[in-house]
Amino acid sequence: MNRQAPTLEDVAREAGVSRATVSRVINGIRNVDPDIQEVVRRAIDSTGYAPNRAARSLVTRRAETIALVVSGAGGEQDGAQGEFAARVFADPFFGRVVSGVVGFLRPRSMHPVLMFAESESARTQVVDYLRQGSADGALVVSTHAEDPLPARLAAEGLPAVCFARPAVPAPVSFVDLAHRQGGLLAAERLLERGRRRVATVSGPLDVPAGQERLGGFRDGMERAGVPYVPIAEGGFTLASGVAAMERLLAEHPEVDGVFAGNDLMAQGVCQVLARHGRRVPQDVAVVGFDDSSVALTCSPPLTTVRQPVEEMAASMARLLEEHIHGDRSEPTSVIFDPELVVRESA
Amino acid sequence: MNRQAPTLEDVAREAGVSRATVSRVINGIRNVDPDIQEVVRRAIDSTGYAPNRAARSLVTRRAETIALVVSGAGGEQDGAQGEFAARVFADPFFGRVVSGVVGFLRPRSMHPVLMFAESESARTQVVDYLRQGSADGALVVSTHAEDPLPARLAAEGLPAVCFARPAVPAPVSFVDLAHRQGGLLAAERLLERGRRRVATVSGPLDVPAGQERLGGFRDGMERAGVPYVPIAEGGFTLASGVAAMERLLAEHPEVDGVFAGNDLMAQGVCQVLARHGRRVPQDVAVVGFDDSSVALTCSPPLTTVRQPVEEMAASMARLLEEHIHGDRSEPTSVIFDPELVVRESA
């Protein structure tokens, strides 16, 4: 914006019509004589006009922007967000969320504003950002349970859609997976492969997804007559998967099947098994969860429970758009079904 | 924004002062009587006022937003961006870029708008976005050489800063690494460990970073009297690293040291070596490049050439800010030095 950018007024003068007419041509509203449309369009090209977003937003009261918020409990230290962002992106999960969201937004010429909300001040920034009208709504992905952000947004009456049911109850729309059913699929697969001495590296048990995947898995095992499943709790990270598997293996060396709460931990499980000379899947079968990119790069490639993250993310964006446009006022939930993807690890 | 949000006018009435005074208090401009400041501040709290971004932008002619653009040659098919975004985030590099950018922006209450520009229409969207004043400038990270975006932005006079020198010459600021020097460090390390039958899995040779890392490595080897280094070209991905190493090993089974163009490929190299029963680093020493998160999760942990991506990204953001505020008008380049990080693989 070095030299003055052309305005509607300039285009109107060039085309010999009024501002309003040019506006109508641009927004494709109401009847405008085709000849005049053509003249206006030519004037737009010749002036190199680009509508000013701020001016438009001011009157339409819409930013045409949404915030994509990664929320959770980080160090609660401000400034530590660098580490938080890095941790977030280490999980291929977020790339898939972004991919799904962008896939939905882009055909609408919209682009997400990326925000991290791991501390109280960061959460305040998010709320303020929305209250200022900088974005019309928020897509919230929480990394930890007890995230207060969804409730805060709901209290402010700001449009928001969460990935996964918020642990802190709030009248907010969300998109989620039938985690129990996913755990069940994992159990069935291991049973099918004849495994009975199974163990699990669960996700964090204070996170619903962690709990329910475990619950579903346990149910499946119990139904098949396996009453007890050793559990080592992990934190959905590679390192925590490694640590958990080490513990598990030390206490239960006879294990012949492992269900990991996500693929990242499953990768850790495989590494530990390899280090201890156990072959996967011959000695120990491993089932992961998510069907993320690591499921493919892991050796061996993981048999895993697929979570259609991209579609779920796109669904969040659609839901948010409906809330923003007022097509939908009541909070809504959309639950997706998991699917077993068989590869080599089980 | 369900019920009408309070405006400056409302706050002014509440505080019994003029709009201008409230504005001054909020923006901390000029001296305002401390008593009045206090009254105004109380009025802001009691009304729950939040300044409207669009209105402010309209007059200041600044969006207080920047675009973070991941640009490159994707399928050139629109709609294939889902795959592009996923591929982008599969590389831990981008997480680090985001982390660095956000680290700089957040203390300034700014947040990046995430955009992908892998097709012609997507690039047009980016240019239009900036021309509309939706963002004040762009941070561009190109995944492929010959990216036309930097030149387009420069031609439009839009503020932009690139990660790495644009392959298509353009008067644009950029931040880069002394790649040759990095390649040299890798060579020195392998020589130090007594390796002479070395080979390299290079990055794509049409990308300056790939070329120069290789060039520096070759120089280092030549200087030490090693005249020939077998090369297998990769594409900076895990899979390409695996394929390249397979080729290399088939033709040069006697290899005792490998320099990989980045950590992701180094991981592939390690996997192939393990599969072929070669121990790292005893039989074959491996040096990676980047010091990304995979350098730590790889087994064994990688000795690698560190690229300070976070600092580089923060530096891009700072440069862009200077361009936007007019503190700096000439394109500028900032080159960072690489650093050897010794772990277990070499």
Place this chain on the structure above:
DNA sequence: CGACGATTATAGAGCGCTCTCCCCGTTGTG
């Protein structure tokens, strides 16, 4: 042939904010 819808263009009033003038009162100075 005048009147009356129907259609299409224009005029102009804001949207909420910043910022340049301008004014007023107090203090300092010759």
Place this chain on the structure above:
DNA sequence: CACAACGGGGAGAGCGCTCTATAATCGTCG
């Protein structure tokens, strides 16, 4: 004691756009 200088506040003109009310134009029918 008159006047300049200065600190601190208000009035009001836009920023560029959308959109409603209004005017102009045309065809058509009583």
